[in-house]
Amino acid sequence: MKTQVKALVVGGGAVGTSIAYHLAKAGWDDVMLLERDELTSGSTWHAAGLLPLFNMSYATTHIHKYSVDFYKQLEAETGLNAGFSVVGNLRMAQTKDRMDEYMLYASTAETCDVPYEWMTPSEIKARWPLIRTEDLEGAIYHPTDGYINPADVTMAMAKGARQRGVSIERKWQVDGYSWTGDHWDVTCTKMAEKGGNLVPTDEQIVIHAEHVVTATGNHAQRTASLLGVKIPAIPVEHQFIVMDQDPALVEWRKTNPEHPVIRDADAQSYVREERGGWILGVYEKGAPARFEHGVPDSFRADLFQLDLERIEEQYAAMIHRIPSCEDCGLKDDFNGPICYTPDGNPLVGPAPGRRNMWLAEGFSFGITAAGGTGHYLAQMMVEGEAEIDMASLDPKRYAAWMTTDYAARKNEECYSHVYVIHHPDEEREACRPLKTAPSYDRMKARGAQFGQVNGWERPNYFGPLDAPASFDHDARSFRRGGWWQFAKDEATAVREGVGMIDATAFTKHKLRGPGATAFLDWFTCNKLPRVGRINLTYALTSHGTTRTEYTIVRLAEDTYYLVSAGAWQAYDSDYLAQAINDTVDRFGPMWLDDCTGQYGVFALAGPKSRDVLKTLVRDADPETALSNKRFPWLSAKRIELGMCPTNAIRVAYTGELGWELHHPMEMQNYLFDQLMKAGEPQRLKLVGARAQNWLRQEKSYRAFGTELGRDATPLEAGLNRFVDLDKNFHGKDAMVESGIRSSCVTLLIDGPSDADPWGREALYHGDNRVGRLTSGGYSVAFGKSIGMGYVSPDHATAGTKLMVKMQDKLWPAIVTEDSPYDPKNETIRKDG
Known part of the structure; x- marks a missing residue:
C-alpha cells in the first residue's frame, strides 16, 4: 500500500470514485482512494438512482448534464454496464x-444545452394512459435522462479509475489530518469486521499527500471535526417504498416501453417503474436531520425505521395519479440518511483556511452530481479553475457563525422544499431572524420585508405597515409579484427624491502595515487610490478571471478599508488571508481585520440626499461641507452626523448623488432616527435590495455572483477602465491571453406586460442562441424591462437587436451603451 501520493480521495461512494477517476483522467498519475468500509456502503447503496437534469442553478445544471452524458460512455471504456435506463423524466404541473x-x-436549461419538451395533459394521457391527467396544467419532459443503478455506476467509475492507475484501498479509516507546510500527513487505521460491526485494529499508517479530497458523505461532521472547520452537511431521513407488481403496468409493458420517471412536484413525490411495480419516493415535511454530531460506529449500510404516517399524504397522491397502483402491496421500503446543506447545493471546492484540502460534501442528489463534480473539481485542482464559475458551490459561502443546530434545521427545511415551488424571490423562514442589525425592529415597524444574506436580515422591500405575516409569501411570483409596485415606488424615489438603503451586510476588512500598499497593488488590477479617495477594483484568479470585487478606501498611507459583497464574507476573507500569508515575505508585514460586524452601513441616494445630510453634518460651514470642492465624488471623509462619527464615502450603487455612511454598529439606531427625522422634509423613503438591483442595472453596474465571477475576466465584463495594464498584478498575463470570449452587455427589453426577466434567460439572434442574461428586472427610468448578461462579442455592439426567452416566448431586446441612465454621470457628480 502506498504511503506517498499526489492526491488522496477519502470516501468510496459515487462522488469519491468519480473524483479519483477524473483526477487520473486529467493527468495526475499518483492518486489513491480510501474507503472505511466497502465501496458504495454509504448513501450510495440505498439511493434511488434518479438522474434529474432539472435544476435552477447554472453551475449545478452543468454538473448534472455532464454526469448524464458521462455515464452513457462508461460501459464502452470499462466494459461494465452502469445500469443507465434512459427513460426520460416527466415533470408534471397541477397549477399555472x-x-x-x-x-x-x-x-x-437552454443556456446549458439541456434538451426538453413541453407536453399538454392530453399528450401525456395519449402516451402514458395509466397516468391521470385531468387536473394537470401540463408538463416538461426531458427525453435524455432517467435513472441508473448507483452501485453499478460507482463500480464502473472505480474500474475506470483503476485502469488509469488509481489505487483503491478499502477498510481504511482516516483518523487525523496534519499539514506539514508542503503536504498533508493523513493518519489511517485499518478496520475489521467484528460481530457485524466495523472496528479499528492496531494497524496504522501515515499517508503523505500533496492534496486531499474529502467525499465522506454522511460522515461529514466527523471530517469537519478532524479538520477543525465547519461543514454544514448533515443527513436528513429520506424514504421511498417499492411496491408489488401492478397488473395494469405488467399488461402495458407487454407492448410498450418503460414509463419515464414521473415527478408530481405538487404532490412532493416521484415515481418510477421497478420490475412490474412502482417505486414511490417522497420529500415530505417533518423529515428529521440525523447524525448532527457524527455517525455512530455501529451504523454501516443501515436504514431507519419506516414512518408511513409521515408520507401518507404523498402515498394517497400517488394512488390518485396512477389509480392502477391502489391494490399493489408493499414489497420493500427504504428510510436512509441523505446529506443536505442549507441551500441544497453541495459543498465543492477548497476547505476554508486549509491549503490543498478540498471538500466534496453535502450531496442530496449525489448520483446525479457525482460525474460532473469529479470533472469540474479535477479542473479546479489540476488547472487552477473550472471552466464554469463554481462559486455558488464553494464551501466558504457559509461562514464560521453557522452552528450545527442552524445547519440541521435549515437542512430539514431544504429537504421539505425539494418540490416546493421555487419562486426566484423566495425567502425561506427557518432559523430566522438570527443576525440582525440594531435597526432591524425600526425597519420592520416601517414595513420591511426581509431577505437573508450571509445570515443577515436585509430588507428586500418595504410593504404596507399593516401587512399580515404571510404578506411576503403571498407576494411571490414568477411574474410581477405583490411586492413589485413597492419596489417600483422605492426606485422612483431614489431617481426623483431620496432613498435610504440598509447595506450593513457588506463584507468589510481593514488592512494595514508596511506591506499593505505593495500587496494590494499586486493583488488588485486597478490603481490604488490616494489617501482619502476610493477606487473600485478586482482581485483576479490565476486564470485572469474575476475572483472578488472591492471598493478600496485608503484611510492612510498604509491603511486600507476594503468593502465587498455581503454574501461572500468568508469567501473573501479566506482568499485575502491566504494571499497575504503567501506573499508576506515578498511585501512585508501587514495585518488583516474582518470588521464586518463592527460597522453598520446606510446608503443615502438621490438628488435630495445632500439636502438631508446638510441638516445633520457638524461642520463650521455645513452648507459647503458636502460640496464637490470639499467632498468630491469617489472620496471618503470622516464626518460627524449629530453625535455619530461616520466614515462617509461618496459613492452610490444606484448611480445617483449619494453617500455610504459607515458607522459604529452600536450607534446605528441613533443615526437611523436622526436620518429619518432629517429626511422628513425631503420625503425620504426607505428602499430595499430589489429596487437597488434594478437601479444598478440602469447604470450597468456589474454585480459579483451574477456578471462577475470566475468564468469571465474583467475585460470580458467590460471593466477596462478599472484595469491598469501599466502595472503588474496577479492574473494579468492570463487575463490578457484569454482575449474576449464573450462580452457583458446591458439590454432594454420589450417584454410581457406582467413580467420581467430574472437573470437566467437565454438570448437569441434570429434562430441562434448567442448568450444569456445574468441579471434582470424593471427600469423606472425607461419604463420597461432591463437586463444584463453575456453575449458573443460580435453581438455586443450598442444597437444590436436580440431576443430574450421569457415564458417560453421570444421578446425583443436591444443592446444599449453602458450606463443607459445618465451615461455622463452628471447626476452622481451633482454639486451643491
Whole structure:
C-alpha cells in the first residue's frame, strides 16, 4: 500500500470514485482512494438512482448534464454496464404557477444545452394512459435522462479509475489530518469486521499527500471535526417504498416501453417503474436531520425505521395519479440518511483556511452530481479553475457563525422544499431572524420585508405597515409579484427624491502595515487610490478571471478599508488571508481585520440626499461641507452626523448623488432616527435590495455572483477602465491571453406586460442562441424591462437587436451603451 501520493480521495461512494477517476483522467498519475468500509456502503447503496437534469442553478445544471452524458460512455471504456435506463423524466404541473416555474427553469436549461419538451395533459394521457391527467396544467419532459443503478455506476467509475492507475484501498479509516507546510500527513487505521460491526485494529499508517479530497458523505461532521472547520452537511431521513407488481403496468409493458420517471412536484413525490411495480419516493415535511454530531460506529449500510404516517399524504397522491397502483402491496421500503446543506447545493471546492484540502460534501442528489463534480473539481485542482464559475458551490459561502443546530434545521427545511415551488424571490423562514442589525425592529415597524444574506436580515422591500405575516409569501411570483409596485415606488424615489438603503451586510476588512500598499497593488488590477479617495477594483484568479470585487478606501498611507459583497464574507476573507500569508515575505508585514460586524452601513441616494445630510453634518460651514470642492465624488471623509462619527464615502450603487455612511454598529439606531427625522422634509423613503438591483442595472453596474465571477475576466465584463495594464498584478498575463470570449452587455427589453426577466434567460439572434442574461428586472427610468448578461462579442455592439426567452416566448431586446441612465454621470457628480 502506498504511503506517498499526489492526491488522496477519502470516501468510496459515487462522488469519491468519480473524483479519483477524473483526477487520473486529467493527468495526475499518483492518486489513491480510501474507503472505511466497502465501496458504495454509504448513501450510495440505498439511493434511488434518479438522474434529474432539472435544476435552477447554472453551475449545478452543468454538473448534472455532464454526469448524464458521462455515464452513457462508461460501459464502452470499462466494459461494465452502469445500469443507465434512459427513460426520460416527466415533470408534471397541477397549477399555472408551477408551469411558470418550469418555463423559467427551461431558460436555464437552454443556456446549458439541456434538451426538453413541453407536453399538454392530453399528450401525456395519449402516451402514458395509466397516468391521470385531468387536473394537470401540463408538463416538461426531458427525453435524455432517467435513472441508473448507483452501485453499478460507482463500480464502473472505480474500474475506470483503476485502469488509469488509481489505487483503491478499502477498510481504511482516516483518523487525523496534519499539514506539514508542503503536504498533508493523513493518519489511517485499518478496520475489521467484528460481530457485524466495523472496528479499528492496531494497524496504522501515515499517508503523505500533496492534496486531499474529502467525499465522506454522511460522515461529514466527523471530517469537519478532524479538520477543525465547519461543514454544514448533515443527513436528513429520506424514504421511498417499492411496491408489488401492478397488473395494469405488467399488461402495458407487454407492448410498450418503460414509463419515464414521473415527478408530481405538487404532490412532493416521484415515481418510477421497478420490475412490474412502482417505486414511490417522497420529500415530505417533518423529515428529521440525523447524525448532527457524527455517525455512530455501529451504523454501516443501515436504514431507519419506516414512518408511513409521515408520507401518507404523498402515498394517497400517488394512488390518485396512477389509480392502477391502489391494490399493489408493499414489497420493500427504504428510510436512509441523505446529506443536505442549507441551500441544497453541495459543498465543492477548497476547505476554508486549509491549503490543498478540498471538500466534496453535502450531496442530496449525489448520483446525479457525482460525474460532473469529479470533472469540474479535477479542473479546479489540476488547472487552477473550472471552466464554469463554481462559486455558488464553494464551501466558504457559509461562514464560521453557522452552528450545527442552524445547519440541521435549515437542512430539514431544504429537504421539505425539494418540490416546493421555487419562486426566484423566495425567502425561506427557518432559523430566522438570527443576525440582525440594531435597526432591524425600526425597519420592520416601517414595513420591511426581509431577505437573508450571509445570515443577515436585509430588507428586500418595504410593504404596507399593516401587512399580515404571510404578506411576503403571498407576494411571490414568477411574474410581477405583490411586492413589485413597492419596489417600483422605492426606485422612483431614489431617481426623483431620496432613498435610504440598509447595506450593513457588506463584507468589510481593514488592512494595514508596511506591506499593505505593495500587496494590494499586486493583488488588485486597478490603481490604488490616494489617501482619502476610493477606487473600485478586482482581485483576479490565476486564470485572469474575476475572483472578488472591492471598493478600496485608503484611510492612510498604509491603511486600507476594503468593502465587498455581503454574501461572500468568508469567501473573501479566506482568499485575502491566504494571499497575504503567501506573499508576506515578498511585501512585508501587514495585518488583516474582518470588521464586518463592527460597522453598520446606510446608503443615502438621490438628488435630495445632500439636502438631508446638510441638516445633520457638524461642520463650521455645513452648507459647503458636502460640496464637490470639499467632498468630491469617489472620496471618503470622516464626518460627524449629530453625535455619530461616520466614515462617509461618496459613492452610490444606484448611480445617483449619494453617500455610504459607515458607522459604529452600536450607534446605528441613533443615526437611523436622526436620518429619518432629517429626511422628513425631503420625503425620504426607505428602499430595499430589489429596487437597488434594478437601479444598478440602469447604470450597468456589474454585480459579483451574477456578471462577475470566475468564468469571465474583467475585460470580458467590460471593466477596462478599472484595469491598469501599466502595472503588474496577479492574473494579468492570463487575463490578457484569454482575449474576449464573450462580452457583458446591458439590454432594454420589450417584454410581457406582467413580467420581467430574472437573470437566467437565454438570448437569441434570429434562430441562434448567442448568450444569456445574468441579471434582470424593471427600469423606472425607461419604463420597461432591463437586463444584463453575456453575449458573443460580435453581438455586443450598442444597437444590436436580440431576443430574450421569457415564458417560453421570444421578446425583443436591444443592446444599449453602458450606463443607459445618465451615461455622463452628471447626476452622481451633482454639486451643491
